[in-house]
Amino acid sequence: MKKLLVILVLLFSTTVYGADYYTSTTAITQVRALLNESSASFWSDTELGNWIKEATEAISARALCIQDTDTFLLVTSQYEYTDLVTNGADGVTDIVKVWGAIYLNPDGEYIGLKRVEPFQISDLPHMKAGPPIYYYHFDDKIGIFPLPTSAENGDSVKVYFSKQSQTIGDLPNEYQPLTFWYAAAMAYKKEHRYAESDKFYTMYMEALNALKQELYNVPIEQAPK
Numbered sequence: 001m002k003k004l005l006v007i008l009v010l011l012f013s014t015t016v017y018g019a020d021y022y023t024s025t026t027a028i029t030q031v032r033a034l035l036n037e038s039s040a041s042f043w044s045d046t047e048l049g050n051w052i053k054e055a056t057e058a059i060s061a062r063a064l065c066i067q068d069t070d071t072f073l074l075v076t077s078q079y080e081y082t083d084l085v086t087n088g089a090d091g092v093t094d095i096v097k098v099w100g101a102i103y104l105n106p107d108g109e110y111i112g113l114k115r116v117e118p119f120q121i122s123d124l125p126h127m128k129a130g131p132p133i134y135y136y137h138f139d140d141k142i143g144i145f146p147l148p149t150s151a152e153n154g155d156s157v158k159v160y161f162s163k164q165s166q167t168i169g170d171l172p173n174e175y176q177p178l179t180f181w182y183a184a185a186m187a188y189k190k191e192h193r194y195a196e197s198d199k200f201y202t203m204y205m206e207a208l209n210a211l212k213q214e215l216y217n218v219p220i221e222q223a224p225k
Contacts, residue, residue: 021169022176027052030177034184034200043187053166055182055204059175061096063212064162066170071158074132074148080141084159094163098137102158105131106151113157116145132157174211178204 022030028048032038060066070084084095101113113135116124124134127146134145135157142159165171168179185201188194 021173023169024049024052024167027168027176027179027183030180031183031187034180035187042191047190048183048187051183051186052168052179054186055179056168056171057164057166058182059171059178059208060162060164063175063208064097065172065175065211066163066165067099067161068163069158069160071156072142074144074152074155074157076148076150076153077129079145079147080143082141084142084161094165095137095140095161096164097162098135098142099160099162101135101142101160103132104156104158106155113144118143121145131155175208178207178211181207 028045031048031052032043035043037043072081072084075081098115100115103111103113105111111131113132116134116136118136118138121136124145127133129147129149131152132144132146132148136143142157144157148155168176171179181200181204185197185199185204188197188200
């Protein structure tokens with residue numbers, strides 16, 4: 001019961017403080033408020049900013065909470081395509097998990113592609129080149145089967161994915177305050193104030209786990225008949 005109350009308090013505080021998107025500068029101000037150091041003295045803005053980036057990267061990778069879409073065009077006789085948003089402006093390989101892919105055929109029909117893993121490829125039936133049926137995500141590439149022909153050249157495939165980022169503004173509102181707690185934990189650890197460090201790190205982990213459960217433990221709706 002005590003743990004549940006802590007989680008509820010953390011979620012409530014996340015909602016309150018996550019009302020607006022933060023920039024790196026405003027996030028550093030929030031961390032300094034937790035540290036009771038309004039301007040750089042023991043902790044520099046650079047190291048606080050780096051801890052915020054570190055937290056943002058970890059949260060986005062673990063919680064899969066930054067969701068996006070992108071589109072690539074099929075090329076005749078090409079079955080692998082470079083990852084859509086690899087090495088963005090922050091230098092991070094962005095796609096963490098692909099959730100689905102849709103093929104738009106020349107007739108204007110949207111066709112959901114079936115996901116396979118690389119170890120399943122050998123079990124696929126023999127297929128002639130033609131419109132895509134399957135896709136996989138591996139080694140920063142999107143793979144498509146069957147092999148596109150000239151008839152599919154230029155057709156589009158839309159991909160839905162979660163991506164990684166170091167930019168706090170990319171995180172959904174409710175996740176942003178978690179970066180403050182992580183940065184505060186690292187800052188207090190530098191000062192060898194381990195009790196305060198452990199407190200903020202526990203807040204960070206409890207809230208992260210609670211938000212992950214809230215995001216993923218949602219019943220799947222029945223498809224319309």
